[in-house]
Amino acid sequence: MDTNPQLVIFDCDGVVIDSEVISANVLIDKLALLGAQIDMAFVQQHFLGCQFATVAAKINSLLSISIPADFEAQYREQLLQAFERDLTVTQGIKEVLAALKVPCCIATSSSLPRTTKALSVVGLTDVFADKVFTASDVSRGKPAPDLFLHAANRMGMAPEHCLVIEDSYFGVTAAIAANMPVIHYIGGGHISYHNHPVATAYPQVPALTDWNDLTRLMPSIMR
Known part of the structure; x- marks a missing residue:
């Protein structure tokens, strides 16, 4: 080095x-509404450090879920609200x-x-x-x-x-x-x-x- x-x-x-716990909890809650049950360990293993397009592709391949067209916008809106409260x-x-x-x-x-x-x-x-x-x-x-x-x-x-x-x-x-x-x-x-x-x-x-x-x-x- x-x-x-x-x-x-x-x-x-x-x-x-x-921010990662906040982001993960928002994502976990959003995916739960679509029937996917994941936890922080799953997020850390598969999503940590990835841009949203990659996360969306992994959700599709790993969880067999096609996320709605407005999912990203809703996720980002809820995340910024959570940031205001807790970040x-x-x-x-x-x-x-x-x-x-x-x-x-x-x-x-x-x-x-x-x-x-x-x-x-x-x-x-x-x-x-x-x-x-x-x-x-x-x-x-x-x-x-x-x-x-x-x-x-x-x-x-x-x-x-x-x-x-x-x-x-x-x-x-x-x-x-x-x-x-x-x-x-x-x-x-x-x-x-x-x-x-x-x-x-x-x-x-x-x-x-x-x-x-x-x-x-x-x-x-x-x-």
């Missing part, structure tokens, strides 16, 4: 904002962002309206401003490397000088495919590291449970 990265690329959901940042991330010595940006599988709203709710709009890149910016979402490569290019940085911080198997896979050092953040409320597919597939990727430990892992990027 490059111990002196010049850019930090954060995933958003489950890394900057502690928080992951514990310690604001202190990390304030202490970074290098530039940072977001590269997320979520839509730009959802991400913009989420950052507004938690008071991080000014931190990331125009440095938010989403799956709609590229033709292939995670686990393809395209989004991370796009973010690096827009930020004027070579891939090998970027550090990605991700919570999902698909995100970690995308970072590795982009030839970028990556840390697996497991401090979100949705993560159970026991038997996590990242730990199984990529044992060489360091795990970060607490943002306070980032200084120990990457002292060169922290004040």
Whole structure:
């Protein structure tokens, strides 16, 4: 791993904002109305880190459900309402962002309206401003490397000088495919590291449970 990265690329959901449990519960409830009974473990295994089009395709293939045409719009509306009520940042991330010595940006599988709203709710709009890149910016979402490569290019940085911080198997896979050092953040409320597919597939990727430990892992990027 490059111990002196010049850019930090954060995933958003489950890394900057502690949103994955909220998102999963809304999706679980919506699918229950269609007769599908799934739980958080199922969401984590199959959907975490994926853009909605991929999630919809997996719902069709794994659950044999064709979701209604208005499902996505209703899901997003209910999710933003839930964000207004319940969304928080992951514990310690604001202190990390304030202490970074290098530039940072977001590269997320979520839509730009959802991400913009989420950052507004938690008071991080000014931190990331125009440095938010989403799956709609590229033709292939995670686990393809395209989004991370796009973010690096827009930020004027070579891939090998970027550090990605991700919570999902698909995100970690995308970072590795982009030839970028990556840390697996497991401090979100949705993560159970026991038997996590990242730990199984990529044992060489360091795990970060607490943002306070980032200084120990990457002292060169922290004040």
